[in-house]
Amino acid sequence: MSHHSHGAPAVRAENIGHSFGDVPVLDGVDLSVDPGEFVAVVGPNGAGKTTLLRTLNGVLDPDEGRVTVGGDPVAELSARAVSRRVGTVPQHSHVGFAFSTEQVVEMGRTPHRSRLDWSSDDEPVERALERTETVSFRDRPVDELSGGERQRVLLARALAQEPSVLVLDEPTASLDINHQIGMLRVVRELVEEGKTAIAAIHDLDLAARFCERLCLLADGEIRARGEPDAVLAADELATAFGTRTAVTRNPVTGTPAVAALPDRPDVDGRVHVVGGGTTGERVVRALWRAGFDLSVGPLPAGDRTAALAAELGCPSVTAPPFEPVSASHREAATELASEADALVVSDGAGTVPDVAGRSPCIRAAFTDGTAGGPTTPARGDGGQPPTGDVGVDRSVETEAGLLDAVGVVCGVEPE
Amino acid sequence: MRIRSRVLVWSAGLSATLLCTIVVSARIGPVGIDTGTVLRATINTLAYPSGVSVDSARAGLWGYSVPVPVPDLGYTRPFDLPVDSSEQVIVRELRLPRILLGAVVGFALATAGAVMQGFFRNPMADPSIIGVSSGAAVGAVAVIAFPVAVPFGLQTAAFVGALITAFGVYLIATESGRTPVATLLLAGLAIQTFLGAVISYLLLYTGDSLEEAVLWLMGHLRYSSWADVEATLPLTAVVFVVLLAYARDLNVMLLGEEDAQTLGIDVEWTKRILLAGASLITAAGVAVAGIIGFVGLIIPHIMRLLVGPDHRILLPTSALAGATFLVAADTLARAGPAEVPVGIVTAAVGAPFFLFLLLRKEVHAL
Numbered sequence: 001m002s003h004h005s006h007g008a009p010a011v012r013a014e015n016i017g018h019s020f021g022d023v024p025v026l027d028g029v030d031l032s033v034d035p036g037e038f039v040a041v042v043g044p045n046g047a048g049k050t051t052l053l054r055t056l057n058g059v060l061d062p063d064e065g066r067v068t069v070g071g072d073p074v075a076e077l078s079a080r081a082v083s084r085r086v087g088t089v090p091q092h093s094h095v096g097f098a099f100s101t102e103q104v105v106e107m108g109r110t111p112h113r114s115r116l117d118w119s120s121d122d123e124p125v126e127r128a129l130e131r132t133e134t135v136s137f138r139d140r141p142v143d144e145l146s147g148g149e150r151q152r153v154l155l156a157r158a159l160a161q162e163p164s165v166l167v168l169d170e171p172t173a174s175l176d177i178n179h180q181i182g183m184l185r186v187v188r189e190l191v192e193e194g195k196t197a198i199a200a201i202h203d204l205d206l207a208a209r210f211c212e213r214l215c216l217l218a219d220g221e222i223r224a225r226g227e228p229d230a231v232l233a234a235d236e237l238a239t240a241f242g243t244r245t246a247v248t249r250n251p252v253t254g255t256p257a258v259a260a261l262p263d264r265p266d267v268d269g270r271v272h273v274v275g276g277g278t279t280g281e282r283v284v285r286a287l288w289r290a291g292f293d294l295s296v297g298p299l300p301a302g303d304r305t306a307a308l309a310a311e312l313g314c315p316s317v318t319a320p321p322f323e324p325v326s327a328s329h330r331e332a333a334t335e336l337a338s339e340a341d342a343l344v345v346s347d348g349a350g351t352v353p354d355v356a357g358r359s360p361c362i363r364a365a366f367t368d369g370t371a372g373g374p375t376t377p378a379r380g381d382g383g384q385p386p387t388g389d390v391g392v393d394r395s396v397e398t399e400a401g402l403l404d405a406v407g408v409v410c411g412v413e414p415e
Numbered sequence: 416m417r418i419r420s421r422v423l424v425w426s427a428g429l430s431a432t433l434l435c436t437i438v439v440s441a442r443i444g445p446v447g448i449d450t451g452t453v454l455r456a457t458i459n460t461l462a463y464p465s466g467v468s469v470d471s472a473r474a475g476l477w478g479y480s481v482p483v484p485v486p487d488l489g490y491t492r493p494f495d496l497p498v499d500s501s502e503q504v505i506v507r508e509l510r511l512p513r514i515l516l517g518a519v520v521g522f523a524l525a526t527a528g529a530v531m532q533g534f535f536r537n538p539m540a541d542p543s544i545i546g547v548s549s550g551a552a553v554g555a556v557a558v559i560a561f562p563v564a565v566p567f568g569l570q571t572a573a574f575v576g577a578l579i580t581a582f583g584v585y586l587i588a589t590e591s592g593r594t595p596v597a598t599l600l601l602a603g604l605a606i607q608t609f610l611g612a613v614i615s616y617l618l619l620y621t622g623d624s625l626e627e628a629v630l631w632l633m634g635h636l637r638y639s640s641w642a643d644v645e646a647t648l649p650l651t652a653v654v655f656v657v658l659l660a661y662a663r664d665l666n667v668m669l670l671g672e673e674d675a676q677t678l679g680i681d682v683e684w685t686k687r688i689l690l691a692g693a694s695l696i697t698a699a700g701v702a703v704a705g706i707i708g709f710v711g712l713i714i715p716h717i718m719r720l721l722v723g724p725d726h727r728i729l730l731p732t733s734a735l736a737g738a739t740f741l742v743a744a745d746t747l748a749r750a751g752p753a754e755v756p757v758g759i760v761t762a763a764v765g766a767p768f769f770l771f772l773l774l775r776k777e778v779h780a781l
Contacts, residue, residue, distance in 0.1 A: 057677050083679030093674055097533075097724030099666070107667050111679030115660050118419055118727060161678070 008071040010035040010165050010196035011086075016055055017064035025051045026062065027220040033198055035164070038191040040207035041200045042231070043217035044241050049200035050091070050169055052217065056198060057167045058082040069165060083111040087158030089168040093150070098141035101134055101153050108160025128159035132186060148179035155186065166190065168199035172206060184210040205250065205257040208232055216240055232256045246311040261312075267291030269410030272337040273305070274298075275346030280305035283346050283364050286399040287406065288312055295336040298329045305346075342409040344402070362405045363395040422728045429735035433518065436739050440746040441510045448502050455496040456506035462490035485566060488645070513639040516647065517745045517757070518738040520636070520704045521714075523651045523696035525737020528711025529718070529729050530658055530693040533665045534686070535596055538719075542697040542711035545603035545690070549610035550580025551701040552632060553617070559628045560620045569631075570643070570702045577698035580606060585690060594686055596672075634707035634758025636745050643703040650699045655734060658692045661685060662726035669724065707758045709765030710737050710744075716772065 009032040016029040025048045033039050041049045054060035055067050058074040067074045069085050087108070099107075106125050113119075129135045132152040137145065142153055151171060158166055168187065172180035180203070188210050191197050201207040207214055208228035216224040216231055218240035224231045231237065237258070238245050244261040271292045273283050276299045284305055287294055297317025299306040309316045315336060319329040337343050347365035396402045406412075441453045448456075466489040471482045498506075527542035535544065543549065554576025558569045565571065584606050588599040614632075621628045630637075664685045667675045672682045697711070714737040715729065722728045741757070744764065748757040 054673075059673050059676050078679075079676050079681050080679035083677055086677070088674075088677035090671075090674055090677075093670055097536075097538075097669055097719065099669070099724055103666075103725060104670070107670065107678055110663070110667055113663075115663065118663070157678075 009033055009068075010037070010070065011056055011198060012068045013052070013055060013065065014067075015065040016052065016062045016067070018051060018055065018060065018062040025220050026055075029065070029217070029220070029222055031198075031215060031222070033165075033196055035196050036191060036194055037213060038188060038197045038199070038211045039213045039215055040211040041198065041215050041217055042202075042204055042207050043223075047217045047240070048220040049217055053088075053167050053169050053198065053200055056165075057086045057088045059088075080111050083161055083163070085163055086165045086167055087161040087163035089151070089154045089158050089166065089171050091170040091173055093154055098143055100139050100141055101145070101156075102129070102138040104142050104153055105129055105134070105138075105156045105160050108157040111161060124160050124162055128156040131159055131190075132156040148175050148183075151175060151179070151183060152186075155183065159190075164194075164196060166195055166197040166199075168197065170200050170202055173202055180206060204232060204237075205255070208257065209250065209253055209255040229256050232258050246313075248311050259311075262289065264289050265291035267410075267412050269293065269342070269406070269412055270295070270340040271342045271344055271406055271410070272296070272333075272340035273309075273344045273346065274333070274337070276300065276303035276305035277346065278304070279364060279366055280346040281308050282366060282399065283344055283402065284308050284312070284314070286402060287344070288314070290403050290406075292406065292410070295340060297333040297336060298325045342406050344406065360393045360409045362393065362402065362409070364402050365395065365397060366399070367397040418725065418727055421722070422731060425722060425728060425732045426735060429732055429739065433735055433739045433742070436742050436746075437514050437518065440514050440742050441506055443746055443750055444505070444510060446502070446505055448506065452498055452502055453506060456498045456503050457511065458494045459492065459496055459498060459503060460507045460511055461494060462492045464488050465491040480564065483566070512641045512644055513636050513745070514742055515644050516639040516703060517636050517741045519644060519647050519651055520700040520707065521710055521737040521739070521741025522655070522734045523647070523700040523737075524707065524711040524741070525714040525733040526651075526655055526658060526730055527693040527697040527700075528737075529715035529726065529733040530665065530689055531711070532715055532719075533669055533726055533729075534689050534693070535600060536669060536671075537600075538716055539712070541708075542693060543607075543701075543706070545584045545599060545694065546580040546606040546610060547577045547694050547697045548701050548706045549607045549614070551577035551698060552614050552706060553580075553610050555631050555702075555705070556614055556617045556621065556628050559624045559631065560617050560622075562624075567642070567646075570646070574698050574702035577701055578694065580610065581690070581694035581698070585687075592683060594683065596686075599690075630756055631705040633756035634705035634761075635748075635756035636704055637749075637754065637756075639703070647699045647703055651696050654692045654696045654699075655730075657688065659727075659730055661688055661692075662730050665689060665726045666724075705756070705758065707741070707761055709761045709769075710741055713765045713769060714740055716769075720772075 011033045013029060013031040016026050017024070018026045029052060031052070041052060043049055051060065055062045058077070058079065061075055069082065074082055102125070105128055108128065109125065129138055132155050134149070134152050134156050137149060142150055145153065155171070166187065171183050171187070175183065184206060187197050187199070199211070201211070211228065213226065214228050214231040215222055216234070216236060218236070223236040223240055224234040232247050241260065243263070246259045246261055248257050248259060249255070250257045267290060269292045271287050271294055273280060273287070273294060273296045280296070281304050284294060284296060285308065294309065294312070294314040295316060296305060296309045296314060298319045299316065300321035301318045302321055303318070306316055306318050317329055317333040317336065319325045343361045345361060345363045347363065394405050396405050438450060438453055441457070442448050442450060468487050468489060470485045470487045524542050528540070531540040531542055531544050532538055534540070551573040554572035554574070555569055558572040584599065584602045585594065588594050588602040618625065618628055664680050667678050667680050668682070668685060670678070676682050715733045718729055718733045718736055722732050741761070744760040745757040748755050748760045
């Protein structure tokens with residue numbers, strides 16, 4: 001705000017490198033945050049998020065590189081000068097003795113008062129208490145507050161500093177979901193009013209929902225940065241977290257959401273799935289978990305199997321719903337199917353013969369569970385194709401059976 | 416109520432208590448003196464400095480001696496109320512210096528204790544936690560074992576020993592400009608253990624002076640003089656004012672060093688000021704009175720229960736309560752048929768009280 005020269009970033013970290021002993025924690029990190037931005041630093045545990053934030057608020061003087069706040073190098077400012085510009089909300093604060101909420105928030109005035117000034121300039125303290133809805137327990141000792149309440153007190157303390165930049169280290173860690181959202185909503189509002197915020201946020205969905213920019217930090221380096229959609233979809237995200245991820249949409253907010261997918265074996269086998277609905281979805285899920293590479297289609301756009309395949313990043317052919325599948329869609333699907341080792345047809349799909357290609361074809365008609373489509377009446381000896389289905393080599397009724405059958409076709413030993 | 420008015424009210428109340436305790440204490444002794452006489456004799460004792468002359472004392476070591484100039488402050492006493500001359504001498508030369516020294520030492524130890532407990536964020540910390548008392552003891556016992564004829568040799572040696580130890584512990588625990596509190600605590604513990612061995616070794620060589628050495632180690636105010644008061648009172652007052660000026664910083668330091676820095680505190684500088692201040696007044700107190708335990712531990716603890724953790728009110732109230740407590744304890748120590756070192760009284764009273772707090776769960780976990 002007032003101390004920003006025009007156009008200067010609110011906070012800028014240039015080529016930050018730091019090691020603790022022999023352990024490198026940050027390596028060549030650049031980060032520039034403009035006034036009025038809310039940037040989330042995301043990344044796995046031990047990525048260096050906290051260390052990066054500690055260089056921004058001047059607590060840690062990095063081995064290499066420099067940090068400027070409003071254009072001035074932090075290393076050349078006194079702690080007092082930095083604390084007037086940057087307010088910090090730590091992840092934890094241990095209060096050894098029983099200070100009240102109001103006393104702790106009043107400590108946020110420290111950088112604005114001379115040492116012998118014991119007056120209480122109540123105005124900023126009151127505003128901070130109200131802003132964070134901590135007024136109701138202003139006289140309670142902070143060591144008796146719940147985690148969510150204490151986090152709000154720490155935010156109020158930072159607001160009492162009247163800084164232009166807020167640095168928040170995992171402000172939502174260890175909070176209930178309602179407190180997480182409440183906390184970030186207040187920060188978001190403050191950003192709308194002109195403050196700049198940089199937060200390490202563990203929860204990718206919350207980061208995507210409240211921040212305009214994400215910055216993915218892993219192994220001390222920035223791996224991806226930009227708008228939430230782009231960062232969450234980036235391959236670097238999966239690499240950074242060491243797990244497969246799926247990007248979906250939050251059904252309410254419409255913001256991207258990330259789901260970490262369960263570990264799955266890496267199996268050598270491509271399977272094409274035809275037929276959607278709940279059975280198709282079950283087939284895709286079971287085969288994906290078992291480790292097969294998948295493709296699907298043709299499926300009507302909006303089909304749940306098609307949506308699942310998209311989240312899992314599987315190639316698929318989708319056609320407009322409520323009309324016959326066009327020749328070009330059919331052709332595309334046939335091409336996918338012809339590259340597959342096996343073809344699985346979920347029950348009810350009428351297009352089997354057209355895309356069957358040369359792959360052995362397995363028909364899945366689950367009789368277990370509630371989510372199955374129309375069931376196959378025949379409960380014959382496994383492996384016998386139901387009569388009347390042209391080109392079906394084998395029919396299965398359970399997911400286990402499906403995996404067995406596909407495994408045999410692809411030459412994979414069942415686990 | 417705002418902090419300033421709370422500080423004023425509490426300080427006024429505790430000051431009144433201290434004054435009453437002093438008057439009562441001055442009445443008590445082998446010769447009972449009534450309150451009116453005590454008050455008149457005390458007023459007669461009031462004096463203002465009126466000039467400096469230089470005396471020559473002789474200082475010597477192992478048979479050699481040299482003259483040493485000693486500045487001597489001249490005083491003028493403006494009052495001369497009618498008091499029996501022997502009672503006047505008892506009050507002025509025996510009781511008042513001892514009582515005032517007790518008050519100053521109690522004031523200093525309780526202040527240092529409050530600061531150290533805040534500094535280490537540990538309610539079990541006491542003024543000698545970084546080895547100040549052990550260092551003083553080495554100096555004092557060394558002088559008792561190997562006497563030197565220097566004026567105030569014992570006090571000087573104890574004071575210097577205390578400061579060297581505190582500074583040494585600080586240096587050991589400091590690496591590239593930072594002094595982690597945990598390292599300081601452990602270094603202090605190690606040095607105290609080592610100095611304990613030195614003290615025991617020195618005690619072997621005290622010979623006929625063993626009793627004097629043991630008395631000193633227990634802490635007593637028996638040989639208090641006006642000179643002791645003149646040396647400790649100004650130092651304690653100045654350091655107290657400095658520490659009080661840092662009371663708010665100390666509050667913020669209680670949130671943790673990293674939080675304190677983000678709130679604009681120059682953490683390492685503040686730690687140095689607090690450590691130096693607390694060590695200085697502890698050294699001053701211990702040098703004239705020996706090792707008096709529990710005052711610096713118990714008093715801040717009680718006051719924290721009464722007034723809360725804010726050091727702006729905790730420091731002055733602890734100081735005044737510490738002064739009152741030590742005057743009362745010393746009165747008890749000398750009131751019996753045989754005088755006992757006041758350190759025994761403070762420990763005997765303090766330890767059960769501490770257990771009481773412990774059982775009431777007022778003492779937090781370490």
